[in-house]
Amino acid sequence: MSLVEIRGVTKTYRRGRERIEVLHGVDLDIPQGDFLALMGPSGSGKTTLLNLIGGLDTPTGGQIVVDGRRIDQLSSRELTAWRAAHVGFVFQFYNLMPVLSALRNVELPLLLTGLSAAERRRRAGIALTLVGLGDRARHKPRELSGGQEQRVAIARAIVSDPTLLICDEPTGDLDRATAAEILTLLQMLNREHRKTIVMVTHDPKAAEIARRRLLLDKGTLADGDGRP
Amino acid sequence: MPSGARGLSVRYLPLLWAGLFRKKTRSILTLLSVFVAFVLFGLLQAVTVAFESGADSADAKRLLTTARYSIIELLPLSHLRQIEQVPGVIRVAHAEWFGAKYQNESNAFPVFAVEPRRYLEMYPEFIIAADQREAFRRTRTGAVAGVRLVQRYGWKVGQKLPISSEIHAKADGRLSWEFDLVGTLDADDPATLANTDVVLINAAHFDEARLLGKGRTGWYIVRIDDSSRARAISAEIDRRFLNSPDETKTQPEKEFAVGFAKQIGDLGALVTRILAAVFFTILIMTGNTLAQSVRERIPELAILKTLGFSDGKVTGLVLAEALVLLALAGGLGMLVAAGMLPGLNHAIGSRFPPLHVTAGTWLGGAAIVVVLTLAVGLPPALRARRLRIVDALAGHR
Numbered sequence: 267m268s269l270v271e272i273r274g275v276t277k278t279y280r281r282g283r284e285r286i287e288v289l290h291g292v293d294l295d296i297p298q299g300d301f302l303a304l305m306g307p308s309g310s311g312k313t314t315l316l317n318l319i320g321g322l323d324t325p326t327g328g329q330i331v332v333d334g335r336r337i338d339q340l341s342s343r344e345l346t347a348w349r350a351a352h353v354g355f356v357f358q359f360y361n362l363m364p365v366l367s368a369l370r371n372v373e374l375p376l377l378l379t380g381l382s383a384a385e386r387r388r389r390a391g392i393a394l395t396l397v398g399l400g401d402r403a404r405h406k407p408r409e410l411s412g413g414q415e416q417r418v419a420i421a422r423a424i425v426s427d428p429t430l431l432i433c434d435e436p437t438g439d440l441d442r443a444t445a446a447e448i449l450t451l452l453q454m455l456n457r458e459h460r461k462t463i464v465m466v467t468h469d470p471k472a473a474e475i476a477r478r479r480l481l482l483d484k485g486t487l488a489d490g491d492g493r494p
Numbered sequence: 495m496p497s498g499a500r501g502l503s504v505r506y507l508p509l510l511w512a513g514l515f516r517k518k519t520r521s522i523l524t525l526l527s528v529f530v531a532f533v534l535f536g537l538l539q540a541v542t543v544a545f546e547s548g549a550d551s552a553d554a555k556r557l558l559t560t561a562r563y564s565i566i567e568l569l570p571l572s573h574l575r576q577i578e579q580v581p582g583v584i585r586v587a588h589a590e591w592f593g594a595k596y597q598n599e600s601n602a603f604p605v606f607a608v609e610p611r612r613y614l615e616m617y618p619e620f621i622i623a624a625d626q627r628e629a630f631r632r633t634r635t636g637a638v639a640g641v642r643l644v645q646r647y648g649w650k651v652g653q654k655l656p657i658s659s660e661i662h663a664k665a666d667g668r669l670s671w672e673f674d675l676v677g678t679l680d681a682d683d684p685a686t687l688a689n690t691d692v693v694l695i696n697a698a699h700f701d702e703a704r705l706l707g708k709g710r711t712g713w714y715i716v717r718i719d720d721s722s723r724a725r726a727i728s729a730e731i732d733r734r735f736l737n738s739p740d741e742t743k744t745q746p747e748k749e750f751a752v753g754f755a756k757q758i759g760d761l762g763a764l765v766t767r768i769l770a771a772v773f774f775t776i777l778i779m780t781g782n783t784l785a786q787s788v789r790e791r792i793p794e795l796a797i798l799k800t801l802g803f804s805d806g807k808v809t810g811l812v813l814a815e816a817l818v819l820l821a822l823a824g825g826l827g828m829l830v831a832a833g834m835l836p837g838l839n840h841a842i843g844s845r846f847p848p849l850h851v852t853a854g855t856w857l858g859g860a861a862i863v864v865v866l867t868l869a870v871g872l873p874p875a876l877r878a879r880r881l882r883i884v885d886a887l888a889g890h891r
Contacts, residue, residue, distance in 0.1 A: 313888075322800060323884045343804060350802020357887070361797045365512035375801045377505055422801075 269429065269462050270296035270319055275328035275338075277314050277485075288314045290485040291328065301456040301463045303476035311485045312466040313434055319464055320432040321349045333429055350378050354423030354461075358435035360415040362407040368394060368418045369403040375426045393421035397451060413444035420451060424461065431455065433465040437472050449475045506811060514815050516787065521819070524783045528823035529830075531776045535859060536831025538765045540849040544688065545761045554721035556616070557728055558750040559714040562741035566591075568710035569740050571701075576734055582718050582727045587612035590712035592695065593660035596647065603643055605657060605693040607700040607711075610636075616715050619686045626651070626677025634699035637673035640690035641680045642848070651675055657693070663705040671695075671703075684850045716744070773862060781870035784816055788874035795878050796886030809879040816871030820863045828859050 272294040278287045288311045296302055296319075304312045317323040318330060321337050324345070330338045333352065340348060354375075362371045372390040381389070394400050397417040407415050416436060423431055433452065437445035453475050455461045465476060473479045481488045515521050559577065561567035568590070577586050592605035606613075610631045614620060622630075622638060630636045637655055649655065655673040663669050679690040701708055718727050728744035735742045745753075788795070795808055803811075832851040839848050 317884050322887075346799070346802055346804050349800065355800055361793060361800075361887075363509075363512065363794055363797070365516050366508070370508060370512075374509075374798070377509070378802050383505070 268295035269298040269333055271331040273329050275318060275325045275330060278326040288485050292487050294487060296462065296464060299460050299462055301477040303473035303479045304466045304482055305473050305479060306482035310482045312482050315482060316432055316434055316464060316466050320353050320355060321345045350375065352429045354428040354431045356419050356423050356433040356436045358438040360419045362415055362418055364407050367404050367406055368399060371418055372421045372425050374422060390425055393425040397421045412440050413447055416440065416448050424455060431461050431463040433463060435466055437469060445472065510811060510814055510818060514819060520783060524780055525819065525823045527779060528776055528820055529827040531772045532824040532827025532859060533831045534772055535769055536828045536851050536855065538769060539855040540835055540851055542762050542765045543852050544849050553747055555718050556747040557716040557718060557724060557744050558747050559716060559731055559742045559744040562743045568707055568712060571709050571711050573714060577714055577716055577731055580727060580730050582720060582723055583716055584719050585616060585717040587616040587715045588711040589613060592662060595658045595660065603691060605695060607697040608694050609697050613694065616717060619681055620690060621680040622677055629676040633674055633676050634696055635674050636676040637693050637695045638677040638679055639675060639693045641678050642691055644678050649675055651677060664703050665705050667705065684848050687848055777866060777869055784870050785874045788812055788878055792886050795881055796883045799883050805879045809875045812875035812878045813871040817867045820866050824859055824863045828856060
């Protein structure tokens with residue numbers, strides 16, 4: 267059984283009086299433990315699809331089932347709670363809180379749980395150690411390199427042990443060597459910790475590390491070789 | 495606060511604090527301006543309260559009877575018995591303005607010529623030792639003085655008190671009088687303490703020794719049995735002297751005190767206008783600062799929502815930032831104002847009623863903090879609430 271089942275999903279935006287359909291009836295299954303790379307040109311709808319899978323946005327039509335739950339039918343409040351419990355997010359520009367230390371940044375998702383302060387710190391510490399930054403816990407984002415910031419973002423994404431990791435161009439702002447380190451880290455999370463990862467990338471090298479590659483073009487999915 | 499809510503607020507405190515001091519200089523300048531506004535609020539309110547202390551310490555069961563057309567006109571002492579006979583009247587005392595100076599022109603304070611027993615029974619809130627009360631009653635040249643006056647001039651009980659009158663000459667035509675200080679007046683309540691900044695002299699001796707105005711007094715103080723009948727009893731007292739050469743005007747003590755204070759000017763209204771201008775400026779400035787701070791953090795707020803912070807939590811965080819900023823600066827401002835007042839009181843001595851920050855002023859300060867929080871915090875908080883994650887992350891604000 268797939269962890270994520272997408273059936274006939276459409277997404278339409280309004281630009282003034284114009285309606286723009288970004289996704290045209292997308293069907294997609296993502297099994298548990300998959301590492302899927304979504305590729306495609308700019309404006310093809312990759313990020314839109316990623317946002318729908320991560321519960322950051324809702325589809326105009328069709329259905330999205332994650333772990334047996336129809337997330338397209340959830341209210342805004344339910345979707346917020348669902349994201350907190352099931353999804354970890356990694357973005358191109360890290361999106362860390364600049365005023366908080368690495369440890370406090372990683373601790374953020376745990377503030378929404380009933381864990382004690384000590385337990386939150388312990389878990390945040392473990393997540394930082396897992397991404398190789400155990401010794402940088404007290405550093406602020408501006409005191410870290412780009413690669414280190416992205417590692418902190420990954421630690422924040424995994425600290426609450428989510429079912430699904432959503433990565434939007436996670437290496438887009440990094441040099442080749444650092445990007446390789448981040449990709450290796452994601453691969454390790456997928457292989458050793460059985461995290462299901464959906465990653466949007468422009469970079470064919472980055473996509474190579476995934477188990478599966480799909481191409482999204484003008485709102486329609488094709489396989490990695492471009493076959494619809 | 496319930497322990498769960500306390501735990502929740504402590505949990506978000508680092509996030510709140512970090513957001514508040516994201517731009518340290520800006521936050522500190524805003525804090526300082528709010529702080530100064532509340533110092534001003536604390537001090538000005540203390541002055542207003544001091545001015546209104548006469549009215550605040552007024553007893554609802556006390557009436558003041560003066561001459562109908564002017565308080566400076568004297569009334570015959572024979573009115574006392576007639577007032578006592580009015581139904582509802584329990585007790586009557588009288589007092590007369592002496593117009594005193596001590597040593598030089600600048601040392602002016604109220605001196606009242608009173609009948610000791612009647613007057614002190616009329617004001618049970620004044621604290622005076624039993625032996626001193628008795629000494630005042632027995633000593634025709636006796637005087638009692640408020641503790642703050644005693645401290646200010648270094649007087650000692652038992653000493654002679656040389657006082658000049660601007661109004662009343664003695665039988666020999668001289669304006670200098672001498673009394674024996676036999677006791678001190680004190681009070682527990684700060685508002686009442688202001689009323690003890692007075693010297694009371696024995697009316698019997700004063701009336702006998704003065705050149706003019708014998709057999710007359712300045713005003714009557716009337717204690718009644720039921721405050722709800724104050725108007726009716728006042729009317730009845732005045733009715734008894736209607737069409738006589740000495741018509742009276744009787745009113746509740748509080749009304750008299752308010753009217754007397756307003757002769758100086760409506761200080762309360764003036765202070766309110768000044769503070770309104772100050773807080774309006776603070777409102778604009780703090781509101782702008784907070785709005786700017788939220789604008790700068792749109793992507794961060796979007797991330798919080800992405801991580802699972804609900805619309806309500808994000809709204810609460812922005813509002814809490816405004817509350818912490820205003821409560822911190824406001825609380826410190828009020829504390830500093832309260833801390834400055836003892837020094838100010840010492841400096842001005844007993845020329846003015848004692849200044850103090852009352853519980854009412856603290857409550858007023860808290861209410862201003864809440865109102866300002868809502869006024870400056872709600873617009874950015876609602877903006878944060880309406881924020882769409884996808885748009886914010888894509889840079890469309």
